[in-house]
Amino acid sequence: MIEIREAREEDRESAIRLLWKAFEATTNYDDYLKQEWIERWNNPEKENYAYVAVDKGKVVSSLSFFTTSEHEQIIRGASVRFAGVWGVTTDAAYRRRGLVKKLFDISFPRMREEKASLSILDPFHRPFYEKFSFALSEKRTRHIFNRGQIRAGKTRDDIIIREAKDPEDRKTIQQVERSMIRFGSRFFSSDGPLDYVMKNGIMHILEDKNGPVGCVWFNFTRGPPFTPPELTVSMSRYTSDDVFPSIVELVRNYSANVSKITWWADADVPVRHYFTDIHQPESHMLGSMMMRVVDLEDYCHSIKIPEETSEKVTIELNDDQCPWNTGVYTLIPDGGNLRAERSNSEPEISLNAFQLSEMIGGITPPTLLRSLQEIKCNAETAKRLDKMFPADTFVSYVRF
Template identity: 25%
Template sequence: MRWMELEIRQLTEQDYYERMALSQFAFQMRWTDDQLKQRKQTYLPEQDWGVFDGANKLMSALTLLPLEVWVQGKKMAMGGVAGVATWPEARRQGCVGRLLSHALETMRNEGQSLSMLHPFSFSFYRKYGYELTIERKKYAIPTRLLPSRKETPGEVRRMAKPDVAVLDAIYSTYASRYNGMLARSADWWTERALHKEGAAVVYFNEEGSPEGYVFYDCLDGKMTVHEIVALDETARTALWTFIANHDSMIGETTLFAPIDDGFPYLLDDPRIGQELIPYFMSRIVDAEAFAKQYAWEQGTGEESVLLRLEDRHAPWNDGTFRLSWSKEGEGTLERVDGAADSGADAISCDIQALTAMLLGGRKPTWLASVGRVSGSAEGLKRLERRIPERTAYLMDFF
């Protein structure tokens, strides 16, 4: 297959069934004719990009979702990459690589300075500048080890029909405390977050304000907690007491939590099942725009470091830059190619390491110790001081 025979373009409604055939094959699933007709009603072809051969046959495709995520307490536009698929006869011919490079240009043009995806292979997407930023803890808690039930002020109310406005008010406050959490739209709530089987309960404090919720399901003696969100310790205690009240009907409770979650420490017996799971990858799409939007740590005055950045798939990120900060924590990244790139403050890294530092909680000094970053001790410490500490987490999937 020659490059000149390939075309990258957005899909149209006429490409729907071809795209669905590729997705079903790649992800090993089957949809009935009725399911395909139903899905077509909400299909958004403008979010799908494909590689077509000279006969206009779809060879590879991906979905590019226009989303927002919380980063250092601020909402940031993000391009979510999903549904990446290729027919076997088109594999190892660069189709996905071309699609991803095109997607990076598209995201940059749309003002999405950040991208995220769930990888089928971490090593594959690392070749294109993505890096592991989000891990999750999975708990498996035998009922006998659930927290002791305690009396709390306020009340927990079951919602016959989930009130998205109430849930989102709680969720948004919680999500803003982490890097990588989605800023959910109303459609995302109804079509994604609440699409699973289960029930929602909300904790209201003494003043009647909602401060926590649990979305869960019980089946075959097992409770699956889809989401648990508590804004303070009282809400957390009330929600776990609610969960413990299911002790006569369940033998185990499973849930996911952020990697900094301290729940086991609070148990009388912390010997519960815990598993650390690598989850999502992220990538800085436009380093200059990202640095300007990022909420850096405040300092004692103006500071800067010289940054030699490598990015093989986004040439606008590749080169030498001056990363500067104001006393108040405003940052700028300015290209200074051709300037002297040696000195006490020079730092060298690739886009993956920069993403790991700013989104994944990896400290510059640690990355330097394992050979992922190079630079002077003073420059690395200066950069490290300017990166606020915040855990990365994501409750959604796309």
């Protein structure tokens, strides 16, 4: 019989092999075992948890998640502790038997126990995770162009640009990243991913007399045979818009001998403003991260809402996978905070867990969801919900 349970140390070897088969079978197994994250798998002391399905002593399905500490994320204006799901896989011989479903069933209560009111993941396939009530919540952009297609802007001559190499620079980069919250919700880079990018590319910090004002990362890769290399630009962050032209200038300078530039940026970063050729460069709207509410009362309590929002809404929620959420609540705004109180009032809208996730996800606000016939309520209720959950771009600087 297949046993579904929290992972134990004795499962490590077979779980790691299962993850290798699912995600990294193109790499050499011995090299794979040297990767830094292996030690993080099932390490509750470091807030990493794993649940497994075990058949005859062998792990045949696995789901891992970590919980965040306060300084790493700002979601809807506040620090919302979340569970980041990763390493979801079932052995090829055991698929479509409901094993991942069972692993989610025992993971959600643990997430709640660990005080994560929200869960976030990077899906391989959107409909698969919609089954577990996760909704798309991230927006970011990929621009593809060549050097001749981007022009210079008016740079500030008081900005000094230096290369970031020192572990101390991580703090500086994180400080700049936190300023990007003016564009919406963020999960910031922690030390591990920052060490990786500093070692695998060229990281720059921009400073003026008051301290750090921007950063940007460059990485060169080989192009097709007999062509110049290609350049990837990423992590372009800045504390105020007048820093951005200096980042554009640095990108132009690094692009001198490259065949193609791919620039990953937040959706609101004005890269296209600098394109001379408006037909050839490509800009793709992407963003894959999905989120789901694990504990409604805690989630509402954790976030900030616009201060001017004052009208209540009574909702009915049905949540099969997190049954503690099921019930009728009145959502009560209170000077920029939100409370979800159990209520006996007549609900103005009835939602399932997926509809709730779509509503708080930040990409499709409630009035648009109503027009698209994804939720059912009157127009006035949708408008009141919009004021609590306006559009809010989420960007995860850490993919997991």
